[in-house]
Amino acid sequence: MKHFLLVEDERILAKNIGFFLEREGYQVDIEYDGEAGWASYTSKAYDLILLDWTLPKKDGLELCKQIRQESTVPIMMLTAKGEIVDKIIGLELGADDYLVKPFDQRELLARIHALLRRNAATSNEQRVEQWLQYEGLKLDREKLLIILGEQSIALTANEYKLLEILMKKPDNVYSREFLYEQVWGGLLEYSERTVDVTISRLRKKLMELSGKKYFHAVRGMGYRFGGKT
Incomplete structure (x- = not known):
């Protein structure tokens, strides 16, 4: 079973996303601030990380940058910031995808599937040579x-x-x-x-x-x- 980390300070939204993804067959750990998210990341191995942009204690961009310095785990940013400059900032710091709130849960799932496929394809290519x-x-x-x-x-x-x-x-x-x-x-x-x-x-x-x-x-x-x- 794939294991995800969701770091989102909007508790109702986080629980809805977690429930939806668990219903789709994934295991989801939820944290509500950046420092707790970092603590969870360093304590377990995850297949995908979902990060809100604006988080208490440590914001999502800082957390994304920190994770990316030591891991290639797929990262998707979830944020209300929809301007192209915001997307560029997120991508520049190492995010693999970017989803603007509010979003349909089916789109979230489709993007997760696409990220996991790309990551698996990359891993398969690595084994060839x-x-x-x-x-x-x-x-x-x-x-x-x-x-x-x-x-x-x-x-x-x-x-x-x-x-x-x-x-x-x-x-x-x-x-x-x-x-x-x-x-x-x-x-x-x-x-x-x-x-x-x-x-x-x-x-x-x-x-x-x-x-x-x-x-x-x-x-x-x-x-x-x-x-x-």
């Missing part, structure tokens, strides 16, 4: 790490998937639309910024790791990885 390499860089498909020498940086599930696509065929140019469809699969309303933000995060991580620029924007087309500058 652990390493993908380009020059001195190694992409660890088992641990979702990008490695150079003795140093490594953890990737989120979306960062991993995007980097894998680009790294498989260096110098190929991919449109934002193609990358979005392959990574997010229509979970979010299409925005070029969704791809740009994830590329920006990856560029920063690889720059910290190697000091080199691996991602190149091709005007009017999209992005490519590696090759000649």
Whole structure:
């Protein structure tokens, strides 16, 4: 049975979501503030985490960032903040999906199923071949790490998937639309910024790791990885 953590300070909403998901066959732990959510996260292994944006004691964005620093567990943000800039902030901090309140429970379930499928597909691909390499860089498909020498940086599930696509065929140019469809699969309303933000995060991580620029924007087309500058 899949085990979820829901951190939501609106108690009635949290209990309704928990009841609905348990009726669908999932086990759900509920916490009502960020510090309690962090305590639960560190004490158990979860298959998915649902986070409200505005939480007492530790807000959802801070909790998302903290979790993402040490885990690739799928994270979905639940929030009343529906502006595109808010979505970008959540994605930039490592969330895998974003659902705006009020929402239909059937949409929540559909998005959860999609996240779990993507996570399972990623795990299956990792078992086929652990390493993908380009020059001195190694992409660890088992641990979702990008490695150079003795140093490594953890990737989120979306960062991993995007980097894998680009790294498989260096110098190929991919449109934002193609990358979005392959990574997010229509979970979010299409925005070029969704791809740009994830590329920006990856560029920063690889720059910290190697000091080199691996991602190149091709005007009017999209992005490519590696090759000649």
